[in-house]
Amino acid sequence: MEALTVGRVKLTWLNGGNNYLDGGAMFGVVPKALWSKKYPPNEKNQIELRADPLLIQVDGKNILVEAGMGKGRLSEKQLRNFGVTEESSVDECLRHLELSVEDIDMVLMTHLHFDHVLGLTKMKKEELSSMFPNAQIITSQIEWNEMREPNIRSKNTYWKENWQAIENQVVPFSTQYEVTKEIKMVHTGGHSAGHSIIVIESANEVLLHLADILPTHAHQNPLWVMAYDDYPMTSIEQKQKWIQYGLVHNAWFSFYHDAYYRALKWNEQGEIIEKVERRR
Numbered sequence: 001m002e003a004l005t006v007g008r009v010k011l012t013w014l015n016g017g018n019n020y021l022d023g024g025a026m027f028g029v030v031p032k033a034l035w036s037k038k039y040p041p042n043e044k045n046q047i048e049l050r051a052d053p054l055l056i057q058v059d060g061k062n063i064l065v066e067a068g069m070g071k072g073r074l075s076e077k078q079l080r081n082f083g084v085t086e087e088s089s090v091d092e093c094l095r096h097l098e099l100s101v102e103d104i105d106m107v108l109m110t111h112l113h114f115d116h117v118l119g120l121t122k123m124k125k126e127e128l129s130s131m132f133p134n135a136q137i138i139t140s141q142i143e144w145n146e147m148r149e150p151n152i153r154s155k156n157t158y159w160k161e162n163w164q165a166i167e168n169q170v171v172p173f174s175t176q177y178e179v180t181k182e183i184k185m186v187h188t189g190g191h192s193a194g195h196s197i198i199v200i201e202s203a204n205e206v207l208l209h210l211a212d213i214l215p216t217h218a219h220q221n222p223l224w225v226m227a228y229d230d231y232p233m234t235s236i237e238q239k240q241k242w243i244q245y246g247l248v249h250n251a252w253f254s255f256y257h258d259a260y261y262r263a264l265k266w267n268e269q270g271e272i273i274e275k276v277e278r279r280r
Contacts (some may be wrong), residue, residue, distance in 0.1 A: 001093060002262045006252060006277050007202025008059040009182060013262050013278075014093040016068020016119060020046035020083035020175075026215070028227045038218035039260075046083060048259040049216075050278070051115050053090060054209065055097070058180060058202075062099060065198055065209055066256050067119030068130070074118070088119050089200045104132040108185055109139040110211035111195045112147045113157040116256070121165045128165040138179070140187045141172040143194025153230065154192070188213060188242075190235035191228070197242065203255075206251035207263065213239050215257040217264060217272075 003012045023045050027035040032045070041047050068088040073239040078084075091101055109116060120137065121128045139147075150158040163170075171177075177185040182202040188195055191212040198209040206235045213235045215226065225232045246253055246270055254263040258278070265274040 001096070002276050002278060004207075004252065004254075004263055006200050006207045007182065007205040008058055009200055009205070009207075010200045011254070011263075012055040012057070012097065014053045014055055014064075014068070015086075015089045016051040016053045016066070017070075017084065017088045018048060018050050018086045018259070019115065020044075020071070020085065021050055027219075028225050028229070028232070030040045030224050035218060035224070039216060050255075050259050051088070051119075052256060053119070054254060054256070055094075056183065056200075058145070058182065061105045061180065062103050063133070063179065063183070064104055064135070066093045066110065066116045066211075066274040067107055069115060070118035070121065070131075072123055073121070074098045076115070082115075090119055101132050102134050103136045106179065107132055107135050107137045108179065108198055109137060109143070110185075110197060110209070110256075111143050111192045112139060112162065113192065113212075114159060114162065117162045121162065128161060130166050130169060132169075135169060136171045137166055138171050138173065138177055138185060140185075140194040141198050142169055142187065142189075143172055143192060143252040144172040146194055188234070190231050190237040190238050191226070193229050197238075201249075206246065207254055208242055208246045208251050209254045209256070210239065210242055211256060214243070214253060214255070216255055217253075217258055217261045220266065220270060 001012050022172045023041040030174045051069045053068050056063040068090050071087045122131045147158045147163050175187050183200050200207040222236050229235045252263045262276040262278050264272050267273050
């Protein structure tokens, strides 16, 4: 498991599973001739994507960012349709760190699409129950509302079985949520109406987790947004804003979906100057 320290905050990437999605969908209107140079596809034009939660440890708190693909949550047909070749082993990763799922204090959900939220629950006696029973689950109020009442487009990714077992743990916020004095969630919209990002600022060091408005390092160009984005112009606006903020503050940018990098820093020319590569 790869790790990084930002000021006083320790970060460790856990194994949440993967899937393969159409590269064209992941890069929207960007021609394949351009995006494939930065993120290579397979023979089916699919690209490998991770779903790896980030464990944050500070001040005796164990905080997860996202929840992974889960285990045993998808049917064989769904596994095939969503290109899943590996399910989550978050519980095993936690045990390796001498922790358990009961030790998680918070789960920060940037949004509640299936590939982020499946790992919040597990099957127990043929019923779904909370994977992290002692955790507060933090997400934006807008996201939580749409999760429970999806529209004609979003009902394909907001499933009732993904929220019914954990609804009593959910703590929704409006525009911003202070997780600790050094960690905050900020509502951005873009990828979904309720999409949020995570900002860590500790001891003059900064890490930005822009979630699905910056799903991989290859989405660095503000105009390279996913066809999955509900509000692409908002994604562009927010990505411009936060990438510039990161460059000014020499920030790390971390990723949930990237199969190659856990986190990296860019200079003003867009060149990678520091990196934490994923061990493949």
